[in-house]
Amino acid sequence: MLKKVDKAILGWGISLVIFLVITVVDQMVYIGVWPSTLPIILLVTHALYFKADVKGKRRVPYWVFVMLFLTILYFSIPRFTYNQAKEKVIDKYEVINEKEQIIPVMDSGFHPFAFTHFYSFKVRSKETEQRIMVNPDTGEIIVLR
Numbered sequence: 170m171l172k173k174v175d176k177a178i179l180g181w182g183i184s185l186v187i188f189l190v191i192t193v194v195d196q197m198v199y200i201g202v203w204p205s206t207l208p209i210i211l212l213v214t215h216a217l218y219f220k221a222d223v224k225g226k227r228r229v230p231y232w233v234f235v236m237l238f239l240t241i242l243y244f245s246i247p248r249f250t251y252n253q254a255k256e257k258v259i260d261k262y263e264v265i266n267e268k269e270q271i272i273p274v275m276d277s278g279f280h281p282f283a284f285t286h287f288y289s290f291k292v293r294s295k296e297t298e299q300r301i302m303v304n305p306d307t308g309e310i311i312v313l314r
Contacts, residue, residue: 180219184212200251200270202288202305207281208245211238245282247305254288254303258310262292262301272302287311 188209195203215234249257251270258264272289287302300313 177219181216183219184216188212198250199247199305200288202247202251202271202284202286204245204282204284208238208242211241247284249288249303249305249308251288254305254308255290257308258290258292258301258303261310262290262294262299264290265293265298266291272300274302 191203191205191208195201195205211234215238218234255264255267267290269289269291271286273286274284276283276285284305287304289300289302291298291300293299302311302313303309304311
């Protein structure tokens with residue numbers, strides 16, 4: 170009985186640790202723009218089925234799941250961190266205010282890898298103040314009017 174409980178707890182423990190790492194990296198490095206919905210859904214799935222995979226000694230399906238998770242994680246990570254976006258903006262503008270670090274953007278439909286927030290900066294250009302946003306995936310600077 171104790172071994173069954175340990176395997177279930179191990180699956181939830183692994184998922185919880187990975188969830189915390191994803192959350193901390195998202196908040197510290199990407200300032201909340203990482204679309205981590207799909208990786209988190211897979212972590213819950215991992216926790217639910219870990220015990221069955223280990224109990225049945227099914228290594229191939231488990232490694233396929235791990236590879237799928239790592240692939241999805243790779244494609245969901247933004248290409249530009251907040252600091253990289255800031256450096257790109259500083260090359261063209263003088264940054265005035267960083268209180269609002271992200272700005273929500275809306276897109277039609279659901280896409281698991283779509284970014285729902287962009288980096289935001291208040292800048293000065295030619296004696297006028299502007300708000301700009303930077304796409305965390307492409308690095309494109311967009312001037313808001």
